[in-house]
Amino acid sequence: MTLSDAARVLALRCEPRVNELARRMARESFEQLPGYAGLPDDVKDLEIAATVRYGVRLFLRRVTEPDPGPGGLRLFRERAAQRAEEGVPLHLLLRTHALGAYVLWQLLRETAEPGEEGALIELVELLLRSHHSLVGAVAETYMDERSALEAERRERRRSLVRGFLDGTREPGRALLEQLGLDGPALVLAVALEPPADAGEDRDGPEPDGPQAGSEVTVRRRMRRIQTVLDQAFGAELLFLFDAGAGRAVVPRGCEPPGDLAERLRRACGAEVRIAAVPAATPEAVPEASRTAVEILRVARTCGLPPGPHVLDDVLLEFHLSRPGPSSHRIAALLDPVAGRPELLRTLRTHLAQHQDRRLTAALLGLHPNTVDNRLARLTELTGLDPSSPRGAALAIAALLLRDTAAGPDGAPAAG
The missing domain is CATH 1.10.10.2840 (PucR C-terminal helix-turn-helix domain)
Structure with a gap:
């Protein structure tokens, strides 16, 4: 966008007020936004004020340099990643940018003199165009960072759950508090049933994690199973799944609903086996997990139909x-x-x-x-x-x- 000389002159007259504008935004204008007042003072006075100064100067530089280069939005992306890591809500972050654009428009309007209406309109058009690109970059970076943080959190939790269920991590108080376990629990083992022809005329056992379809299909079905389990027990369970088989821990030892297997079957569109084993204490969970997995294997080997299983269903076969x-x-x-x-x-x-x-x-x-x-x-x-x-x-x-x-x-x- 090519600006007139009058627009450039108007923009240059605003430059001496950049520091004043940054302080006003960081300490007055943004205070009206819900949640902003709770931010630390150093974040407001240093990082946010510095970002405002950078943003205003970047805008004024675009008046004379229409293309400031690919690095122009880098600081905004860095700040967006920081705010995401700190847990600042995205709506608050975007509102600061929207309000900042409005305050900058007020500065341009206050600085414009009679006869500069056309120049003011040119600068407002440039401001709106710049704001569009800025908000897109900030939102994209924020969401990418939040996704990465959430994936990291899930992986840490998954590692803890795996170690706990496999018995490779001692169930100390810190771990149990982190996992939300403080008493009896119910351990569930869940497995998708392979298609009817999956094991046709084969020697050896059915796999513990049958590949009932593509890997993507299996993962989608296991996530649906996790959703059904969370809904059935009214909480986000400790759930670990791999290739069509999963284990879950239900705190407080709640009994599973009688129609749970049918709910799981409807949710994932495939036959499902589920075994439930109580654990009197958190320390008993790893052994209960191994027992639940074994119940599923024995039930499948013995030809029991898919559905709910308990140890009594395969008591003799389990012993043998x-x-x-x-x-x-x-x-x-x-x-x-x-x-x-x-x-x-x-x-x-x-x-x-x-x-x-x-x-x-x-x-x-x-x-x-x-x-x-x-x-x-x-x-x-x-x-x-x-x-x-x-x-x-x-x-x-x-x-x-x-x-x-x-x-x-x-x-x-x-x-």
């Missing part, structure tokens, strides 16, 4: 899955069919359906005779007869123990 001196011998009973995933899947489904051959066949899309043939072949190779009580118990224990010993890729762990 605990490693002991004989664990490797029992798990090895299925070694002869390790390379026959169709036999293992048939066995899992058959046991989960209480040895109902027709229901097993329907779920696998097979003829009942094919189910009989597969089970007969499994018995021939392993010596396990899933139709007998002892054979069924051994088969369940073998499946659970193989899952327990499996590595992240589903293969048996070394040693």
Whole structure:
């Protein structure tokens, strides 16, 4: 924007009043803004006054230098980042800039003499154009800084929660106060159920964190789960999630609503498993967390339908899955069919359906005779007869123990 000589002359007459204007803004004009009076005196007298002086001089310089260069707004961006870090509300920051533009307009109007109306209009147009760019830069920097600070806060909290749930951080008083825990708690484990064909004819356990869709989809679903949990318990819970599985701590040990699993299913559009384990004290939370995760794994391995689970639902199977001196011998009973995933899947489904051959066949899309043939072949190779009580118990224990010993890729762990 090219200004007339008259506009430049008017602007130059304002320059000697810059310091006076800065003091007036910092100590009088801005005081009328809600929240401004509570700012520290040094912020008002040093930083804000200095910023006002810089801003007014930058505006006056634009009268003679239409393009002051890319660094012209740098100080405003730095101040916006500082105010964001200090927690000054964005509306207060933007109001100071808006009011500052108005006070500068008052100075131009007071300084203008009769006959300089045209020059005054030119300067006001330049002021409005400059203010538009300034507010955009300030708001953008402020929001970027707040986003970075919030991400940092979430990551610190996430690290604390992870260490607490995993038992790698001692639950000292400072940590418990920071996490808001001072008594009994309820620990929840939540997992998205994989699609129906996710584990088709595969050996090894279902993953603890099933990838039910793309990574973005899974993260969105887990955030919806967190929202539902917060709403269900009326508080922002300590929630930690990774790749389709999460853990949450509910302070005060509140019982979950009876329809919680259904709420979660509707919210994320996928089947959800949820296990709840009470912890009598904050120190008991890590063990309760491990138990809740194990309940989900055992329930999935045993073929229980998605939904809410408690320890009593899988009491025997949970016990059978605990490693002991004989664990490797029992798990090895299925070694002869390790390379026959169709036999293992048939066995899992058959046991989960209480040895109902027709229901097993329907779920696998097979003829009942094919189910009989597969089970007969499994018995021939392993010596396990899933139709007998002892054979069924051994088969369940073998499946659970193989899952327990499996590595992240589903293969048996070394040693």
